[in-house]
Amino acid sequence: MAKTKHLANQSVMANVDWLSIFLYAVLVIFGWMNIYSASLPLEPTSIFDLSQIYGKQLLFIIITIPVIIVILSLDAKVYEKYSIIYYVIGIVLLMGLFVFGKTIKGQTNWYQFGGISMQPSEFAKIGTALFLSKFLSESESLYGTLKEQAIPIGIIFLPVAFIMLQPDTGSAMIFAVLFFVLYREGFPAWYLWTGFLTILLFVLALLLKPYVLILLILVGCTLHYFVNKSINRNPIVYVLLALIMSAFVFSVDYVFENVLESHQKDRINVLLGGDNVNMKAEGYNLNQAMIAIGSGGLIGKGFLEGTQTKGGFVPEQHTDYIFTTVGEEWGFVGSLLVVACFVILILRIVYLAEEQKNNFARIYGYCVAAILFMHFFVNVSMLIGIFPTIGVPLPFFSYGGSSLIAFTLLLFIFLKLDANKVNEW
Incomplete structure (x- = not known):
């Protein structure tokens, strides 16, 4: 038995996709460097100082190491076999927020125990992706009756309903990208066209x-x-x-x-360039973000040399606006490299998904690629003024233990499934 387990571990290490791991490591390390720059106090302390944001993020990064080891060590079948349990846990955690959650800036989307915080919506994405993949892998066709199509839609919208009640529009919106996975698996195209047309008509009706x-x-x-x-x-x-x-x-x-909240209306007005937009009020965040990114020029001002960053002009720069630090200190070249890492990683996941022999692993790979793409696209787009400002973290990059660990779980579960494709299911 011990020999078999040893051989299985050897098989995982031999077959795991090291390119994806390399890109993951690059994004995590470079992300921490930018968090360090964005949160560095006037009198720098040890990088392990847990009273500082960069010290906490370094701790989160260290925690991901045993998390990765456990994910790769477990039998790949547990992710498919118990997918409904992961999904239910995610739903229960979302429901529990209405009793035990902490309200921050009008949103009840965090648990806080002492100095530890956890955002369950980040982990609910994993459970939803796993359970949706399980259901779709066992479905003969999605071109059946409306009742059959309603089940996968319900799997996606149940967590969305609880997240919208928090309310957290940004996190809820991420789940919508899973409709692309449904379409890839045979869902009628009119669902996608209806969604696109609704968004287009809404925007045009305002213009x-x-x-x-x-x-x-x-x-x-x-x-x-x-x-x-x-x-x-x-x-x-x-x-x-x-x-x-x-x-x-x-x-x-x-x-x-x-119906929309005042801050939601302000963000849409800023995006559409309304005449009554005040760049010192509702337009401040976007204006400062674009100034910071644009000031970096071709090669940037240099690590720890960003004047916008040091001056604290960009709000929440270590979280949702972390890409502005990249633009200012590393310039167009650094920004392009970060974008390239994300694009290559996402395309690599899609390629690996197409190579899967098991339907569950293939569909889950699509889910991972879709979720990462949505986060990446929305986060970067909102900083350059082509998408409304929404609280969506940049995967592996933005500060936060919940997002880093959740994205690590999301990715490495797929890498485990991929490493196992040489074995019989």
Whole structure:
């Protein structure tokens, strides 16, 4: 038995994807360097000083080492076999926030025990990805009845419902990217198109007069009908779609003014460049972030030499705005290298997912790639003004024990599944 276990461990080390591990290590280490720069006090102390943000992050990094060892040591089948348990644990932790959670800045999305904090939504993503992968791997087809399609949608939206009640729009939005995984596994494309069209109409309704947008809708529906008439499109369906979209357009103004919170309206106005945006108030964060990134030029001002960083002009720079430190101190070249590391890692995961012999491992790989991409895209995009400012951490980079450990679990569970693909399931 001991010999078999030893051989299994040897197999994992021989077959684990070292390129992914290397990219993970680069992002974690470089992320810590930027956290160190963004949180360095006037009188520097030891890097192990736990009273400082960089000291705490270093401790979190050290904790991930035994976490990785345990993940790679466990039998790969436990992640599939007990996926529903991980999912239920995530849901229970989210529900528990309404009783035991701590409210910070109007959001009840943290547990705090003494000096230790934990954000369960980060870990709920793992449970959701595992259980969704388990369900999809056992489904014959997602082109079945609406009832059959409702189950995977329900798996995604159950944690979203609890997260929205916290309320934490940023974390909830990340789960929506799992619809791309459903589409990859055979889900009808109209779900994606409906989502894209809804977002597009919402934005256009804030920019254009309602009657102008409705005219564009009518023209678009008419052109689409005649272009696709050869495949027997029903004109009544087009009329109903035009009516539904027109009603949605008229509802946007009411939703914007009466449903969205004031800070959400401010963020959308900043993104759309409204005339009444105050760059010293609601537009301050974005303005300072863009100044910091732009000031780095081609090669940056140098490690620990960022004036915007040292002056504390960028709020929450060690967390959601950590990429501004990269832009200022490492410049365009450093920023490009960070982006390249993320892109290569995500593409590598997709490639490995396509190589899987087991459906569960393949689908889970897609989930990992999708979640990492969404976090990366939203975080970087909001700092350069092409996405609303939302509290979404940059994977492996932003300060925080919950996010670092959760992303480590998310990635290395897949790497364990990938290393096991040479074995029989």
